[in-house]
Amino acid sequence: MKQRILFVCLGNICRSPAAEAILLHKLEKLQLIDQFDVDSAGTGNWHVGKLADPRMRAAASNRGISIKSRGRQISLDDFNKFDLILTMDNNNLKLVLSLAKELGISFKAKIKPLLSYSTQTDLVEVPDPYYGGDKGFDQVLDLLEVAIDGLIQDIKVH
Numbered sequence: 001m002k003q004r005i006l007f008v009c010l011g012n013i014c015r016s017p018a019a020e021a022i023l024l025h026k027l028e029k030l031q032l033i034d035q036f037d038v039d040s041a042g043t044g045n046w047h048v049g050k051l052a053d054p055r056m057r058a059a060a061s062n063r064g065i066s067i068k069s070r071g072r073q074i075s076l077d078d079f080n081k082f083d084l085i086l087t088m089d090n091n092n093l094k095l096v097l098s099l100a101k102e103l104g105i106s107f108k109a110k111i112k113p114l115l116s117y118s119t120q121t122d123l124v125e126v127p128d129p130y131y132g133g134d135k136g137f138d139q140v141l142d143l144l145e146v147a148i149d150g151l152i153q154d155i156k157v158h
Helices: 015-029 054-061 090-102 134-157
Strands: 003-009 036-042 084-087 110-113
Touching: 003 015, 003 090, 015 036, 015 054, 015 134, 054 134, 084 090, 090 110
Parallel strands: 003 036, 003 084, 084 110
Antiparallel strands: none
């Protein structure tokens, strides 16, 4: 049975599609890709159907990572479709937990911040690089790579 993981940020054009692409890239290298379904979504609907921000795609491409997903908004179905929903910041976490309460029933997904898997930062939030300069996209990718390494280790242990 496949492990299903969903990454969530605000608009689904910077952080969460980058996290999705990084995890897929690493799983491919580890030859574990067929054991996972990985996706990303936003809490908002502004960028539904759009490719990730060109600055994030360029920064990821410089690392050999291709971001191919298109923006979508998280839905109530996601709480029973995915095993793990990983958020990028406290606001995303609050919105996802609030949406989960709308179900009014128990659900399958565990919801937690992605950076809870990181061993190399005291940060609890992945900063949104959208309104910053190009350097911010590389900083976000650095944070995501370390956290996703921790996620993979945790998955391997369990």
